[in-house]
Amino acid sequence: MLGWFRRRPQPKRRAIDAALWREATASWLFMRGVTAEENDRLHALSERFLAAKRFAGTHGLEVSDLMQVEIAAQACILVLEIGFDWYEGWSDVIVYPAQFAPEREVMDEAGVVHLTNDPMAGEAWLGGPVILSYEDVAMTADEEMRVAGYNVVIHEFAHKLDMRSGDPNGFPPLHSTMDAAAWKRAFSGAFDDFTRRVDAAEALPKRKVQAALDALPIDPYAAESAGEFFAVASEAFFETPELLAPAYPDVYEQLRLFYRQDPHARLARGERRG
Ligand SMILES: [Zn+2]
Numbered sequence: 001m002l003g004w005f006r007r008r009p010q011p012k013r014r015a016i017d018a019a020l021w022r023e024a025t026a027s028w029l030f031m032r033g034v035t036a037e038e039n040d041r042l043h044a045l046s047e048r049f050l051a052a053k054r055f056a057g058t059h060g061l062e063v064s065d066l067m068q069v070e071i072a073a074q075a076c077i078l079v080l081e082i083g084f085d086w087y088e089g090w091s092d093v094i095v096y097p098a099q100f101a102p103e104r105e106v107m108d109e110a111g112v113v114h115l116t117n118d119p120m121a122g123e124a125w126l127g128g129p130v131i132l133s134y135e136d137v138a139m140t141a142d143e144e145m146r147v148a149g150y151n152v153v154i155h156e157f158a159h160k161l162d163m164r165s166g167d168p169n170g171f172p173p174l175h176s177t178m179d180a181a182a183w184k185r186a187f188s189g190a191f192d193d194f195t196r197r198v199d200a201a202e203a204l205p206k207r208k209v210q211a212a213l214d215a216l217p218i219d220p221y222a223a224e225s226a227g228e229f230f231a232v233a234s235e236a237f238f239e240t241p242e243l244l245a246p247a248y249p250d251v252y253e254q255l256r257l258f259y260r261q262d263p264h265a266r267l268a269r270g271e272r273r274g
Contacts, residue, residue, distance in 0.1 A: 013047035016069050021046075024069035027141045029148065030077050030238040033266035041080060046072040048084055054092050061097045067134060070141065071095070074153035075130075077238055078161065081260035082175075086161055092129035099133045122152040124159035126167060132156060149240040150219060158234035162227060170226035178257050186250035191222075191229045194248075198223040217247035238263055 016024075021043050025031055034042070049072040055063040071093060079086045099119040106116050121136040136152040139145045162168040170187055174180055198220045201212035213220045218240075222232035236244040237255045241264035245252040256262050 012051040013044070014050035016043060016047050016050065016072075020065060020069055021073075024066055025073050027143065028074065029140075029146075029240070030074070030151070030154070030263065033263075033269050035266075038080065042073060042076055045076040045080060045084060049076055049087070052084075052087070052091070056092060056094050058094060058096050058100075061095060061134065063095045063134075067095065067137070070137060071132065071153055074137075074151065075157045078154060078157050078234070078259065082258075086164065087157075090125075090127055090129065090160075094129050094131045095137075096131065096133050098135040100131070122156040124156040124163065124168070126163050130156045130160060147219075149236045149243065151235045151239050154235045154238055155231045158231040159227065162230055168227035168231070170228075170230035172230070172258070174258065175260075178254075182250075183254050183258075186248075186254045187226065187229065187233075190233075190248040190251045191226055194218070194229065195223045217243045234259075241267055 025039075025042075031039075046069060050068060053072075055068050055071075057063045075087070076084075099121055101117040101119045102123075103115060103117045105113050107113050120131075121133045123131040125131075132152055139147075140151050140153075159168045162170065162172045165171065165173045170191075171183070174183060194216075197216060198213070201216065201220070202209055204212050218236045219232045222229040233244065233248070233251055233255060237252065237259065241252070245264045252264065
């Protein structure tokens with residue numbers, strides 16, 4: 001009857017020392033205003049991530065400890081308040097040195113199948129790996145190079161959360177305290193509005209298009225589909241809440257309820273502290 005007294009096994013961790021943790025997280029925009037207590041929990045969660053997931057590099061890329069911690073920390077900010085279980089059911093993170101261009105068959109609106117090989121910064125597979133271009137990950141940490149609001153790791157891991165209820169469609173499983181109708185209203189209204197704004201920008205004279213797209217509050221890629229809108233809005237929620245919250249307050253509010261975090265308030269606190 002020894003089993004009666006057996007303790008529940010503790011979740012496994014792979015330790016990240018304090019110096020490596022600081023180096024890996026110092027420059028991310030989403031760390032602005034994070035409290036010491038939140039930082040400690042994010043650190044612990046990232047140690048769990050490293051123990052649970054397997055990293056593999058392609059084209060001879062060695063995924064160093066620093067790179068693994070950078071990816072783990074960004075992935076874990078999404079589940080900081082909702083729990084690591086959201087990332088169960090798959091195990092591999094594949095890292096390309098730069099953008100990759102897999103050959104794919106895509107059917108167009110007329111039903112014609114084309115072979116494409118568009119360059120990609122990241123990909124998330126249902127029940128399978130997350131694939132990332134490290135060049136894009138690194139760019140996000142670089143103050144000179146980064147495009148604020150662009151974060152490929154947050155983007156792909158948001159797809160992973162969305163996939164908890166099947167193909168990514170911008171409708172992850174919601175907490176029981178949330179209202180599915182309110183989610184749908186907020187996201188479909190914002191998606192329609194944003195798609196119109198992207199279309200209007202693209203209809204401008206050629207020399208004005210890029211500036212108009214750059215002036216949008218979130219990455220124009222969000223207009224691709226409801227699933228992409230959710231992933232891009234999640235990037236903005238963590239990286240540039242100061243742009244997302246005023247532009248689409250209902251979406252911000254739903255994401256705040258979903259992630260159980262308020263990065264906009266956190267940012268304001270961080271700025272007061274200096
Ligand atoms: Zn995507």
